[in-house]
Amino acid sequence: MLTFAASDKGGACRSVTSANLAYHRALAGDDVCYLDFDFGSPTASAVFDVADARRAVEDRDLHSYLMGEVTEPERIDVWARTEHQVLRDRPSGAGRLVLMPGDVSGGEFATTGDHVRLCADLLMKLHYEFDLVVVDLSAGRSYAVDMVLEATAQPEMRENTARWLVFHRWTRQHVAAAAGLVFGERGIVAAGVQRGHHEETLRSAVRFVRAAVPDPASPLWSQVSPAQAAWLHRADDDLRHLASALGCSQILGSVPLEPVLQWREQLITEEDVLVSQIANRETWEAFSRLADRLTDDKYWGPA
DSSP states (O other): OEEEEEOSSTTSSHHHHHHHHHHHHHHTTOOEEEEEEOTTSOOHHHHTTOHHHHHTOOSOSHHHHHTTSOSSOOOEEHHHHOSOHHHHSOOTTOOOEEEEOOOTTOOOOOOOHHHHHHHHHHHHHHHHHOSEEEEEEOSSSOHHHHHHHHHHTSGGGTTSOEEEEEEEESSHHHHHHHHHHHHSTTSHHHHHHHTTOOHHHHHHTEEEEEEEEOOTTSGGGTTSOHHHHHHHHHHHHHHHHHHHHTTTTOEEEEEEOOHHHHHOOOOOOHHHHHTSOOSOHHHHHHHHHHHHHHTOGGGOSOO
């Protein structure tokens, strides 16, 4: 399965949430490959804590591959090369977890037919090799989004299962931006149809993920004043109505506001929850639910 991770704005928790979903699928036994197509700001190496491996890529990153400078992009075995001590102990029964990094000194580039062909070739190859391929895309209506829409519209790609996760924070600006990215005049649906995708099929492949969602009833907000508590509940209700009105009600799930992720974009492990207790169990469980729903057909269908 191919999964494309998109967001209209930076800071929508797209990359860190996608990386945690990939991690949970690998823990469940899937072979997972993570492609960092965030050409303007690739951060997956930092989230997976493979900084030394990133420096060792030596111009075999995804930029170099798509530019035709190398025939194969670098593959980083996260379990073997991460600097995260917990991740170095690959759990029994876990599948492969492979990262294909971007170029931290690169940037967005206008795509051509050659880029599309190379992209389609890579996605097709990985689709057959891995149980799950996660493609982290640049924020907004980017060249990366256009390229994968073009690539997946190719005849040889149309039978492959592809799903889109659109991430947004729980604010009015982010909800509206996410709706525009999907349903806007030049959004994912319109751009996909222009390239040959079937509109209803593409719509049914899109789900929204709400990130950094504060729960007004959680202990984290228990010390606020009655006036603040009432305002939080009203704001939450208003956002739900807005999301529904804008077509963003087809959600796969939500990730609660997590203090650890406000300070550092990283994988949340069970040890962070149970041993050091620096992360909330609710966050771990939210990632686990999202990972399960990603491949569960009952959560997908006509929008």
